[in-house]
Amino acid sequence: MPPPPADATRRYVADAVVTMNGDARILRPGAIEVDGDRLTWVGSPDDAVPAAGTDVVAVGGLLMPGLVNAHGHSAMTLLRGAGDGLPLDRWLADVIWPREARLTAEDVYWGMLLGSAELLRSGVTTTCEQYFHPRAVAQAAVESGIRCVLTPGIFDLPGGGAPVTWQDCLDEAAQLHADVHGRQGRLSIGLGPHSTYAVPDEGLAAVAKVATELDALVHIHVAETRSEDDAVRLRLGCSAPELLARLGVLDCRVLAAHSVWLSDGDLDLFGEFDVAVAHCPQSNCKLGSGVASVPSMLERGLRVGLGTDGPASNDNLDLWEEMRLAPLLARGIARDPGALGTADALGLATRLGADALRVEAGSLEAGRLADFIRLDVDDAAFVPGVSAEDILAHLVWAASSRHVTDVWVGGRQIVRDRACTTVDDAGVRREVSTRARRLAGV
Numbered sequence: 001m002p003p004p005p006a007d008a009t010r011r012y013v014a015d016a017v018v019t020m021n022g023d024a025r026i027l028r029p030g031a032i033e034v035d036g037d038r039l040t041w042v043g044s045p046d047d048a049v050p051a052a053g054t055d056v057v058a059v060g061g062l063l064m065p066g067l068v069n070a071h072g073h074s075a076m077t078l079l080r081g082a083g084d085g086l087p088l089d090r091w092l093a094d095v096i097w098p099r100e101a102r103l104t105a106e107d108v109y110w111g112m113l114l115g116s117a118e119l120l121r122s123g124v125t126t127t128c129e130q131y132f133h134p135r136a137v138a139q140a141a142v143e144s145g146i147r148c149v150l151t152p153g154i155f156d157l158p159g160g161g162a163p164v165t166w167q168d169c170l171d172e173a174a175q176l177h178a179d180v181h182g183r184q185g186r187l188s189i190g191l192g193p194h195s196t197y198a199v200p201d202e203g204l205a206a207v208a209k210v211a212t213e214l215d216a217l218v219h220i221h222v223a224e225t226r227s228e229d230d231a232v233r234l235r236l237g238c239s240a241p242e243l244l245a246r247l248g249v250l251d252c253r254v255l256a257a258h259s260v261w262l263s264d265g266d267l268d269l270f271g272e273f274d275v276a277v278a279h280c281p282q283s284n285c286k287l288g289s290g291v292a293s294v295p296s297m298l299e300r301g302l303r304v305g306l307g308t309d310g311p312a313s314n315d316n317l318d319l320w321e322e323m324r325l326a327p328l329l330a331r332g333i334a335r336d337p338g339a340l341g342t343a344d345a346l347g348l349a350t351r352l353g354a355d356a357l358r359v360e361a362g363s364l365e366a367g368r369l370a371d372f373i374r375l376d377v378d379d380a381a382f383v384p385g386v387s388a389e390d391i392l393a394h395l396v397w398a399a400s401s402r403h404v405t406d407v408w409v410g411g412r413q414i415v416r417d418r419a420c421t422t423v424d425d426a427g428v429r430r431e432v433s434t435r436a437r438r439l440a441g442v
Contacts, residue, residue: 009054010034010411013045015377016391018064019364020350024343026388032063034370037185037410042364059374059406062382064395065362066125066371066407067319068353071219071257071278071307074115075108075131075140078436079312088225088287096312099439100132101157107439109136110431116144117423118317122401125371125409126354126361128255128278128307130192130219132157132169134176142187145414145422147371149357151192151219151255152176154207155199166193166203170210177214186410190217193249195224196232196240201247208248217253217358220244223266224258225289241266241275250275255356257307258283259297260290267293267300276303276356279348281325283309291329294348295339305353320401323349327396342396370411375403 010033017030019042031048033041041048076096083095108131119127126147131137134152141148152173157164173191181189191214193199193207211218223229223240232240241262244250250273257278262270270277279292297304306322308314323345330340344352354362361369377385381398385391407415414422 009040011048011054011056012063012372013056013058014063014374015060016062017042017364018062018346018391018395020065020347021363021365024347024392026391028388028391030063032364032370032372034408034411037370037412039364039368039370040366042366061405062375062377062391063364063372064375065350065354065364066373066409067123067323067349068305068357068359068362069119069124069127069308069317069319070255070276070305070353070356071280071309072115072119072127072129072317073131073310073312074119074127074129074308074317075111075133075137076310076312077114077118077432078103078107078111078439079310080315080436082312082440086287088289089227091287091313102439103133105133105136107435108133109140110428110435112137112140113144113423114428114432115311115317116141116146117420117425117428118311119319120144120146120407120409120415120420121404121418122318122320123373123375123404123407124317124319125373125407126357126359128219128357130194130257132164134173138176138180138184138187138189142184143422144420145186145409145412147186147359147361147369147409149188149190149217149219149359150176151190151217153192153194154203155194166199167206170203170207174210174214177216181214181216188217190219192219195221195228196243197228201243204244204249205247208252211252212248215253217255218249219255220249220257222256222259223261224284225287226261229261239263239266241269245269245273253358257309258289258292260284260292262293264296267296267302270297270302271300274303276305278305278307278356279322279326280307280309281322281329283307283313285325285329286315287313291333294326295330295334298340298344303352303356304348305356306348318401319349320399323396342392345396346392370408372408373404374406375399376405377403379403
């Protein structure tokens, strides 16, 4: 499909539009209108008001909001598959951190560029990233065109490389926020203290102070494993969330990744402080960490999104797989087929994930960001499509990233006919492969 003129109001007409607004409205057929980087109208083509200068593009297929990755370390494409079979503590200490200590900013740039292209081709339009060498991550994200909430990693960098302290990382993150936050369109900057075990208490308190001053998102791993939770309780007699509350971290806008080993009291604390959660079912299962209590979180009204985590602990960046696994785990554990509904599962990957990041995306409604994707529904996965409920069910249980053909971020088409137009995929793969061999000592 040829691109419309850059200065035109664009009306995209599809066989179906899945809005994921508050009512999860489905239009068959449907249309959306885009002006600049925002949606201005969504409805039936029969109700569209003719407007001079509107460029009408018949795309067919199905349009829906772009997916939202609420927790990622996408530059870890450089480490994909490393340390398979190890639990989290040994995986980090024995395999990941030693290799990361050898990473250069240029390595991270190429790793993030490859990760961004992988995300975009699978229909992810927004990703929340935590990693070091943040300027390299930012450069790659901006070049790829993906919407990125970047939270530079903050911790005492282990692994035997050049000494880097949590204070160094915090200073760098604050400077990056001053330099680019709010000035790069699709890029926003928060703070990414790694965890209660990788950042000392005084460091977490300092992060909370800076985050409050900047009104910045704090993105942190919380209670990912039982041993992590046990260590905090042994040291201080409280849970990780209680420690974060004591240190003032929960007074900030917090995104808690994983949140597997939480008590009912911890969940209530999250509700009290409006803490958002990034649920990462594939990574948690691969590392044997456990399964977060997502139904309990949603019952409490918590903001919950889905995350891929990094491609070294997943090992892909396909959020469709997370969207399918999350309800499967919830239903299997509860032995209840209604434990996590189909519409809720789709919401975790779209509107709920955007709300967790406080990004105005994730649904197709006037005023929201024009982040949307097209799926090819001329496929057995979408047969039969008797009712609107069938479409939702097919998207969660039968469809996959292979059905994504086109992707728009902020009204700009980034993926066309399954190809990412902003990234030289073959060239990037070669770069990452060469650099990964060096990191592995091959």
